Amino acid sequence: MPETQANTAARRSRVIVLLAYEGCQSLDVTGPWEVFTKAAQFSAREGQAPAYRLILASPKGGTVRCNSGLSWADSVPIAELRGSIDTLLVAGGDEQAFDTGGTAHALLPWLRRKARVVRRVGSVCTGAFALAGAGLLEGRRATTHWRSCAALARQYPGIALEPDAIFVADPPFYSSAGISAAIDLALALVEADLGQAVALAVARDLVLYLRRPGGQSQFSAGLQAQTRASHRFRDLLSWMHEHPQADLGVAELAQRVAMSERHFARQFRQETGQTPARFVEAMRLDCAKSHLEQTPWPLARVAHKAGFGSVDSLQRSLKRHAGITPEQYRQRFSRQA
Numbered sequence: 001m002p003e004t005q006a007n008t009a010a011r012r013s014r015v016i017v018l019l020a021y022e023g024c025q026s027l028d029v030t031g032p033w034e035v036f037t038k039a040a041q042f043s044a045r046e047g048q049a050p051a052y053r054l055i056l057a058s059p060k061g062g063t064v065r066c067n068s069g070l071s072w073a074d075s076v077p078i079a080e081l082r083g084s085i086d087t088l089l090v091a092g093g094d095e096q097a098f099d100t101g102g103t104a105h106a107l108l109p110w111l112r113r114k115a116r117v118v119r120r121v122g123s124v125c126t127g128a129f130a131l132a133g134a135g136l137l138e139g140r141r142a143t144t145h146w147r148s149c150a151a152l153a154r155q156y157p158g159i160a161l162e163p164d165a166i167f168v169a170d171p172p173f174y175s176s177a178g179i180s181a182a183i184d185l186a187l188a189l190v191e192a193d194l195g196q197a198v199a200l201a202v203a204r205d206l207v208l209y210l211r212r213p214g215g216q217s218q219f220s221a222g223l224q225a226q227t228r229a230s231h232r233f234r235d236l237l238s239w240m241h242e243h244p245q246a247d248l249g250v251a252e253l254a255q256r257v258a259m260s261e262r263h264f265a266r267q268f269r270q271e272t273g274q275t276p277a278r279f280v281e282a283m284r285l286d287c288a289k290s291h292l293e294q295t296p297w298p299l300a301r302v303a304h305k306a307g308f309g310s311v312d313s314l315q316r317s318l319k320r321h322a323g324i325t326p327e328q329y330r331q332r333f334s335r336q337a
Contacts, residue, residue: 013040013053014086014193019127020058020075021103024093026066027179028124029056032089035186038202043194051194057081059106067094078110085118087189092125092145092178108134115172120189122174124182131173132156141170145178164322165333183208232257233271240280244287244307248280284308285317292330299326 016036018029033054040050058064061077090111111134115121123131128144129152131137138158143149149163162168167176167185176185183206191199236257240248253276254264268276288306291297297305303314311326318326 013049014051015055015084016052017055017057017081017085017088019078019088019090019107020056020064020066020072021091021093021107022065023067024064024091025125025179026068026070028091028093028127028182029066029072031180031183032124032186034206035183035190035202038205039190039194039198042198042201042205055081059103059110078107085114087120087122088114088118089122089124089182089186090127090130091182092123092127094126104130104133111136118172120172120174122176122185122189124176124185125178128152128175129155131175132159136173137175140173141168142173142175143168143177144175147178230271233268237272241283244284245305246307248276248307250276280307281317282321285321288314288318288326289329289333292326293333302326 016032018033020029033056036052036054040052040054043051056064056072056075057078058075059078061075061080063071063073064075065071107130111121111130115134115136121131121136123142123144125145126148128137128142129148131142132152132155137156139160141160141162142152143162143165144152146163149161152159153161153163165177166181167174167188169188174185174189176182187199187203190202236253239256240246240253246252250261250265253268254261257264259267265276268274268279272279274282284307288302288308291302291305295302299311299314303309303311306314308314308317315326318324318329322329324332
């Protein structure tokens with residue numbers, strides 16, 4: 001729960017350790033670093049310690065070279081970390097990163113020990129392989145970068161993998177999808193610690209277009225389609241996302257782009273890789289997921305706002321695509337829950 005006014009006065013800075021290593025992805029570290037740093041600034045009050053104190057650590061300490069060629073100096077060796085750690089996040093990176101230079105040999109036993117005393121342990125992107133290698137995700141829900149989901153499931157079949165999620169919370173363990181999803185996870189952790197107002201202030205300051213809840217797809221229906229569509233169809237797709245309750249049948253959509261229905265249906269599939277009906281369902285489902293995660297609305301209102309004709313239609317769609325009911329989805333991903 002967010003901090004109350006009473007216990008904020010006596011607050012000590014929570015120590016956040018971001019764990020990097022040779023070949024890691026730079027944004028996996030800098031994204032959460034910026035979120036926690038901004039949150040510390042926004043939550044600071046006169047006479048109080050900032051909400052967070054950040055430490056960059058690595059298996060051996062010193063300079064860490066990322067897979068982009070960027071280097072950080074003066075990381076703290078994990079063996080020299082002292083005192084209480086509130087949150088530990090392991091960055092992702094090259095798939096071979098844990099198999100070279102003795103990284104896994106040094107890191108995994110340390111992770112197993114620290115997991116017993118750290119309040120929250122999380123991974124970003126392929127950092128999930130480190131948590132899995134340490135045996136921390138066995139029997140738990142987790143996610144990773146969409147490109148690495150198959151490999152994680154193959155190597156660690158005991159993990160309840162959720163390949164579509166932006167981030168997954170299975171306390172005390174947390175995992176996020178690739179790269180920029182680390183920002184979404186960090187914002188969720190800030191909200192849990194300091195409240196929604198601080199998290200939204202951080203998101204605004206970082207000029208984020210939208211805060212993504214954990215259950216949203218790593219690839220939204222619109223993003224997948226827009227990567228292939230022509231300019232003419234990209235404009236139509238944007239309009240569809242803004243108007244999920246509108247008549248999105250083939251006849252209406254074809255009229256908006258001045259095509260015959262037959263030609264439109266064929267062209268839409270050619271440009272987006274999906275039929276109009278399949279795209280509309282996926283788009284509306286993304287919208288419904290967002291409402292389920294961010295609002296306490298009854299299912300009838302969620303279904304209406306997302307463009308589904310009825311609760312039954314929403315239930316069938318979510319069951320078909322995610323294998324769970326709207327109630328189960330909300331229980332798993334909702335901020336309200």
